[in-house]
Amino acid sequence: MKTTIDKVHEHVGEEVTLGGWLANKRSSGKIAFLQLRDGTGFIQGVVVKAEVNEETFELAKRITQESSLYVTGTIVKDERSPLGYEMHVKKLELIHEAVDYPITPKNHGTEFLMDHRHLWLRSRKQHALMKIRNEVIRATYEFFNEQGFIKVDPPILTGASAEGTTELFHTKYFDEDAYLSQSGQLYMEAAAMAFGKVFSFGPTFRAEKSKTRRHLIEFWMIEPEMAFMDHEDSLELQEQYVSYIVQSVLKNCQIELKTLDRDTSKLENVQAPFPRITYDDAIKLLHEKGFDDIEWGEDFGAPHETAIAESFDKPVFITHYPAKIKAFYMKPDPDRPEVVLCADLIAPEGYGEIIGGSQRIDDLELMEKRYEEHHLHGPAYEWYLELRKYGSVPHSGFGLGLERTVAWIAGIEHVREAIPFPRLLNRLYP
Ligand code: 4AD
Ligand code: MG
Numbered sequence: 001m002k003t004t005i006d007k008v009h010e011h012v013g014e015e016v017t018l019g020g021w022l023a024n025k026r027s028s029g030k031i032a033f034l035q036l037r038d039g040t041g042f043i044q045g046v047v048v049k050a051e052v053n054e055e056t057f058e059l060a061k062r063i064t065q066e067s068s069l070y071v072t073g074t075i076v077k078d079e080r081s082p083l084g085y086e087m088h089v090k091k092l093e094l095i096h097e098a099v100d101y102p103i104t105p106k107n108h109g110t111e112f113l114m115d116h117r118h119l120w121l122r123s124r125k126q127h128a129l130m131k132i133r134n135e136v137i138r139a140t141y142e143f144f145n146e147q148g149f150i151k152v153d154p155p156i157l158t159g160a161s162a163e164g165t166t167e168l169f170h171t172k173y174f175d176e177d178a179y180l181s182q183s184g185q186l187y188m189e190a191a192a193m194a195f196g197k198v199f200s201f202g203p204t205f206r207a208e209k210s211k212t213r214r215h216l217i218e219f220w221m222i223e224p225e226m227a228f229m230d231h232e233d234s235l236e237l238q239e240q241y242v243s244y245i246v247q248s249v250l251k252n253c254q255i256e257l258k259t260l261d262r263d264t265s266k267l268e269n270v271q272a273p274f275p276r277i278t279y280d281d282a283i284k285l286l287h288e289k290g291f292d293d294i295e296w297g298e299d300f301g302a303p304h305e306t307a308i309a310e311s312f313d314k315p316v317f318i319t320h321y322p323a324k325i326k327a328f329y330m331k332p333d334p335d336r337p338e339v340v341l342c343a344d345l346i347a348p349e350g351y352g353e354i355i356g357g358s359q360r361i362d363d364l365e366l367m368e369k370r371y372e373e374h375h376l377h378g379p380a381y382e383w384y385l386e387l388r389k390y391g392s393v394p395h396s397g398f399g400l401g402l403e404r405t406v407a408w409i410a411g412i413e414h415v416r417e418a419i420p421f422p423r424l425l426n427r428l429y430p
Helices: 005-011 054-062 110-115 124-146 185-195 231-252 254-259 279-288 302-309 364-374 379-386 402-410
Strands: 015-027 031-037 042-048 068-077 085-096 169-173 176-180 197-205 218-227 276-278 316-319 336-340 342-347 352-359 395-401
Touching: 005 015, 005 042, 005 085, 015 042, 015 054, 015 085, 031 054, 042 054, 054 085, 124 197, 124 231, 124 254, 124 402, 185 197, 185 218, 185 379, 185 395, 218 231, 218 402, 231 254, 231 316, 231 342, 231 352, 231 395, 231 402, 276 279, 279 302, 279 316, 302 316, 302 342, 302 352, 342 402, 352 402, 364 379, 395 402
Parallel strands: 042 085, 276 316
Antiparallel strands: 015 031, 015 068, 031 042, 068 085, 169 176, 197 218, 218 395, 316 342, 342 352, 352 395
16 A cells, blocks of 8 residues: 555554655665655665565665665554654665765755755755744644634735835836835735735745845745734734744644754743833843943844843843834834834744834824835835725734744754745855
């Protein structure tokens, strides 16, 4: 019977056939241990010379890394393996022989591995990371569907900037200028006025000349937008959502977290509610921690965010930033208009900002004033003003960066391994 590695627990004691690849191998005169992978997982195949025909044992000894094959054998329990099962092999059938596979079990440098990303994806660690990414995506759809949101897809080719003009990717749109989307937010605000609670999930682009462990040129963002929800309502939704995805990964990706040696005790603690600290208090905290140079009105850098996060054992919201360092659409605090009703959610363990969000300006006159201050005009922006002209309501939204969230949950060093084919400052291939 044909099966796959994720289903072997249903076949204990039975003879089954797997289609797969040889990930690694160890052999002596009498026994060969084949590390097999089939896309759904990894399993050890044990080939005992005395139990198979000569041809099979010779093939087991000769077969090269990443050759493809059909393997037939009996599934048995094995408490020592991460999977909990292994296969006692009866028969091997070579499909295609791989010659000189470049990624060997020895250590390779990051650049070499990145150049071979199309093959590196097959490795145990990368496989675990992509499974965790998939679980975060799956749990995201489940969470927002259960909460009554509908998914709305904003365009990728746009005429406007949502987050500032310095990081826009320019392209020609026939005779016009176009830009790759930095954020779908402006469109999601239109969608919220049509459907109430909406979310998007898609690629976004930032021509940022940053080369840090947190920055990608192309990354995926989840952007919910909610009519009739204020800043506080939005924070509550955010902490529920982040708790939900972390707990889903803990529940459904145990093998992967083990493969990555992730300390899961730190994740178990990630349950709503999350602590909140105002920008003002964050500045004070930084001064206490010896960051004497930062002054009110300046934005936080990675070291500041890490220092703030260290004071908490869960993700922490930093709220009420100065208006002048945030986007044009954020609603001023009515009691203190120099700050806005916004929050960044900072992940623990130095992973930095994973969510940026705010209540939006719903007043037409104030938005017109912001347009003047930010020199926004023309057909790319006129439609957005009309949302404030026809039945404007209080509304809020946020954007969660998928790769930063996956990097944090998986406990990896750099966001480049949290996306299948990363686009980085100096990397467009593979
Ligand atoms: O804080 P940002 O720029 O917020 C927005 O784009 C809002 N319009 C979202 C909204 O309210 N609908 O980006 C949101 C998140 C960040 O918190 C971060 O997680 C991620 O997107 N992000 C990046 N991830 C990887 N590489 C980059 N260069 C990123 N820039 C932002
Ligand atoms: Mg931000």
